[in-house]
Amino acid sequence: MWGMFVTRLKNIRENLKERKLDAVFISSVSNITYLTGYANFSKEEREAYLIIGNNLQYIITDGRYTHAIKKQVPHFELFERSHQTPTEQLFKKLKNQIKILGIEEDNLTVLEAKLVKKHFKTTKHFKLNRSIKTPDEIKKIKKACKIGDLAFEYILKQIKIGVTEKEIANKLEDFIKGQGGEFSFPAIVAFGKNSAIPHHQTGQTVLGLSTHSTVAQGRTELVERATRSAVRLSSPSKSRSGREGLIVLLDFGVKWENYCSDMTRTVFFGKPIRKQQEMYEVALEAQKKAVDYINSTKQVQSADVDKVARDYIKSKGYPNLPHSLGHGIGLEVHEHPSLSPKSKEVLKTGMVFSIEPGIYIPMFGGVRIEDLYTIRNERLEQITKAVPIACTIVH
């Protein structure tokens, strides 16, 4: 295990040399995890930093973490900051050997940077590139995907009239925990019209009722409806009443040994109407076109992949995709490369990213299909594998 960190530190030091930096000041939690293996710092509050130079590597944190760091991060020297020994004390000690310091300008706050600059006059933006994964990292992401696949298979059986979005999200989480993983982000579960909101807040909407019903009113309504039309509700696909299939959009991911997966599936509860079916097919085809483009092109610009899928969706008369086509994934759910219109990145072997076209029609509903892929031998390998069929009809 230590070899991995030695390699990463070596790479950083080569980077320092190229960029003519004497040291870097790392503040982002995912980079701290990447370089130390320690993943228990809060992502919402600042609890630690690293300073890495040619002949030094410090981890700066407080007394709450001292024992854990001494035990789990022996390859860094610990500077325990406290009210008596603020971080500035270390800055003072190092200011003579560090003339040019790299800082993570996309992570460090203005206030923190002011303090740093009091001691290190020249700072430059520094960005650690984690986009190309090692086989070991890919193995962990694959395991996270595998648990996600199982979770999807499990959750399909839980989608029933009367269940709420929140209940489905909770069942997903319980299942994933039972497999030893955890959610990599709060799941998005959207029923019916809610699926038109790409980042819908999973709530109390009840399946099988109008999307504005909440549990309290919904359950009463449900009993009444169920009594009136039990057969139609339990097997809507057989109905000839013209009742729409209900969209169920599930966007969730698993974290396994700090590495994330991410997947979206859109299923229909009941037989989809023509428009829903067409939206699904266009989204799926957009994903396929993006995949084919990558497989048939050398030196793939990620912005071009976005364009292929985006243009296809537009050509079918649907609204412009309101988000990027895809994103890299690893220690964070969203990291480089970005598959978006303004991205300058080239896709390379070892990268892991999502391709997730979507179509969202306000007050009607939305469809998103998201899978993760990695590039291997110049071809895409799909690593989320749950139900790769065109359209799932539950019950």
Place this chain on the structure above:
Amino acid sequence: MWGMFVTRLKNIRENLKERKLDAVFISSVSNITYLTGYANFSKEEREAYLIIGNNLQYIITDGRYTHAIKKQVPHFELFERSHQTPTEQLFKKLKNQIKILGIEEDNLTVLEAKLVKKHFKTTKHFKLNRSIKTPDEIKKIKKACKIGDLAFEYILKQIKIGVTEKEIANKLEDFIKGQGGEFSFPAIVAFGKNSAIPHHQTGQTVLGLSTHSTVAQGRTELVERATRSAVRLSSPSKSRSGREGLIVLLDFGVKWENYCSDMTRTVFFGKPIRKQQEMYEVALEAQKKAVDYINSTKQVQSADVDKVARDYIKSKGYPNLPHSLGHGIGLEVHEHPSLSPKSKEVLKTGMVFSIEPGIYIPMFGGVRIEDLYTIRNERLEQITKAVPIACTIVH
């Protein structure tokens, strides 16, 4: 509900006037929630901003949130940023009416600030003060505390030989979700020596075995031990073998309608030995001394409260408290006021904060007792109420 946001915006505008700012640029998610009521933005990635001036209030976010924001935040004008319409477009539109802009220097990154400063030459640090809560906010925190109290009562019954820290944390979370709440942060569950690490990472340590056992080796060991000494293990308090009581430290909180609670309890599985008992009593007494100090003093400096408890612990020969004595709580688990050595804050009616003395002895164990309080009629009201007895012996 809208009245609340009108008041908060009015307060901000008065603050602008006092500080001679033309507008503020809000980036922190908790402040966005505070001012809009919308709580679904990621805390790890930047998904939204607010700009508030005397005659304007914008919310800036992307197409993933458009529909939700239009519906749930009608009191703000929406600027939908995209690749075609970056945030800068709004900056350009506003640059003539905003000469001096407040920014959250403790939240905005260096890179973001650079972009802001391209358009607004003069920026000043701005900090929204949420430390004094309204009765409605306190009501929500109390409800979160109440669920936490019930969760503690429930979890005591689940603490059994053979259970892992992670299992206890999962059971706590399930219980809290069953009550309609959620964790306000990942719970810290620490068995035995692990409790000496104030922010221990809840793991696979098994109760009743050496703290370094993990499930795989642990369960086998457990069976052997249980066979050898079932009576002693199941009723250790009756044992005269001198076996130590096992420390179980539980630090967890509940989120209810976006408001957080936080509580730590240290219980003993089996009869505590004299040293454990003394640590518990000193921590409890330190908390009591802090409470008495607040109740008997006018214009309480929060740093002085920290000192009272800190000095008491030291006077008993224990190590210096390796963290602050307490912290404000509300939309975030940690917010103002801070009860710490360098704090300049004065405690006031309506504030809600923790008092959480702890004693941590490496390789032996730790005790922390944390309760939440609010100030009402110049006296502390304790709002976490679970098992206010000196020392709990489970089984």
